[in-house]
Amino acid sequence: MFSARSLFQEIVDNDAAYRLFCSIAARGETQGGWENGRIAALLPESHRDLAPKVARHGADEDKHGRIFRALLRRRGLTPVEVPEATDYTMLLERRGTGLAHNKLRREEPLGERDIIAYLAHSRVTEQRAAEQMLLLRKHFGDHPEVGRAVRMICHDEENHLAYCHEELLRLARAGHGRAIQRTLRQCALAEIAVHRDVSLAVMARMGRILGWSRSRSTLIRAGIMAFYGYERLFGWRRMVSLAMPARRNALGGPAATAPEFA
Ligand SMILES: [Fe+2]
Ligand SMILES: [Fe+2]
Numbered sequence: 001m002f003s004a005r006s007l008f009q010e011i012v013d014n015d016a017a018y019r020l021f022c023s024i025a026a027r028g029e030t031q032g033g034w035e036n037g038r039i040a041a042l043l044p045e046s047h048r049d050l051a052p053k054v055a056r057h058g059a060d061e062d063k064h065g066r067i068f069r070a071l072l073r074r075r076g077l078t079p080v081e082v083p084e085a086t087d088y089t090m091l092l093e094r095r096g097t098g099l100a101h102n103k104l105r106r107e108e109p110l111g112e113r114d115i116i117a118y119l120a121h122s123r124v125t126e127q128r129a130a131e132q133m134l135l136l137r138k139h140f141g142d143h144p145e146v147g148r149a150v151r152m153i154c155h156d157e158e159n160h161l162a163y164c165h166e167e168l169l170r171l172a173r174a175g176h177g178r179a180i181q182r183t184l185r186q187c188a189l190a191e192i193a194v195h196r197d198v199s200l201a202v203m204a205r206m207g208r209i210l211g212w213s214r215s216r217s218t219l220i221r222a223g224i225m226a227f228y229g230y231e232r233l234f235g236w237r238r239m240v241s242l243a244m245p246a247r248r249n250a251l252g253g254p255a256a257t258a259p260e261f262a
Pocket of ligand 1: 029060061064129153157
């Protein structure tokens with residue numbers, strides 16, 4: 001049948017599937033890096049203290065993009081163009097979560113609401129990233145080809161999530177609690193729908209590349225829809241809670257480098 005482990009094993013074992021997987025991941029990471037870089041540059045005077053952490057967040061995501069491209073290179077592969085239906089960050093932006101790219105391209109400083117929108121969007125998407133990387137680390141943390149990359153990215157995504165909790169709690173204490181809760185809820189509901197759509201689109205392509213039977217494809221689609229049903233009913237709540245993390249100031253200091261990758 002299928003499990004996350006067997007699914008990912010199939011992808012790693014097939015050049016075309018691996019190429020698509022790493023290309024999609026690299027694109028999302030690089031996009032996240034760009035967004036964070038722009039946000040760091042546009043923070044208003046009143047929030048300049050956040051700037052080094054946002055910049056570090058961006059530097060980490062850029063590094064993840066380079067790591068995924070390095071994984072491709074090591075196998076002698078080049079990135080493929082990422083189909084629109086699998087472009088998670090773009091689809092989220094279209095749903096109005098986070099900050100619009102138009103806004104980020106301008107030179108106007110961000111307002112308080114923008115900062116809440118950025119942190120809430122990050123709180124939700126970093127939870128997804130951290131959970132996915134934890135799952136990968138559980139099964140592939142010792143894999144000779146991808147293990148090191150998976151462990152490094154997993155560690156970073158957990159830091160990003162901790163940072164979002166800490167900064168949102170700081171803003172909540174400053175009186176923005178209601179706006180934060182409202183924004184988090186909107187982001188979470190949009191994200192679970194985008195995650196479902198992207199999962200369906202990625203798995204449809206993987207199914208074609210890997211020659212899955214119709215029943216296997218149907219089973220995987222049903223699994224994605226069932227998971228969405230769970231997230232729509234209950235699961236989204238895990239993405240909107242705020243708790244002071246054990247790891248404080250997780251993004252204080254410069255990004256760890258990854259010279260073996262890039
Ligand atoms: Fe990342
Ligand atoms: Fe991240």
